Amino acid sequence: MAHQVSVFAENKPGRIEKIARILAEAHINIRAITISSANGFGVVKILVDQPQKAFEVLREQGLPVYLQEVIAVVLEDTPGSLHRVAKVLAENGINVEDAYGFVVERGKAAILVIQVEHEPQAQSVLERNGFTLLSDEEIYRL
Template identity: 40%
Template sequence: MPIKQISIFVENKPGRLADITSLVAEKGIDIRALSIADTTDYGILRLIVNDPEKAEAALKDSGLTVSMTNVLGIGIPDEPGGFSRAIRVLADAGISVEYAYAFITPEVGAAYVIIRVENNEDATAVLTKAGIKLIEQNEIFA
């Protein structure tokens, strides 16, 4: 159940994040989650949006370097240890998490976490067997 994530190479200068998010907004694209990792000169902006193909096209048309990646989304209880239990399942199976970021859900007491792993199929099988809820793209916007 992969989720499509948009990654954008962003120059680290004033206004770039505002420019990119304005462009996405003008195209009627809803951003549900984001993460930004930066260095001195550039950053990688990762977005979960309601229409990844439209977002990718719009961003590329504006001259940005963009890629689409399949990531996994998991639903966890919004309580101490909720994330830890899910990640422990992956660690015990020898699956490394390259990065993760979380966001709130409309459901009280729950959170969603986006994770990037080397092999989505292996991680999906391990998480499913452990009873960890995997979410789909459309659930994020329900």
């Protein structure tokens, strides 16, 4: 099981800078970042090499931050990979609430991070269908 750090941020200049600076000073490496916003505020989701540490340093700076479990699925970096995962999830009636992906090694490996309502169920469904899921330690070693 992997973890992602979510941070509340106002939609104004300097917010990403602040988050990035805090993480840089703590020598935390960012694997992926995604931002969604609405009505003047947003949520920044970050996948990092040390999620617990990132959570703590951001919290110490007074930011509303949340550490949550996500599923990180290893995919081949080839056409049709995402479809294979999505098909399994769809066939099992699993709704994806948020997702983002990034390439680890071009043409070879990519990671898809997904947030679903019933994490354990989704996890076992994916594992049963032969997908590899990463833990925090494995993301750390990427």
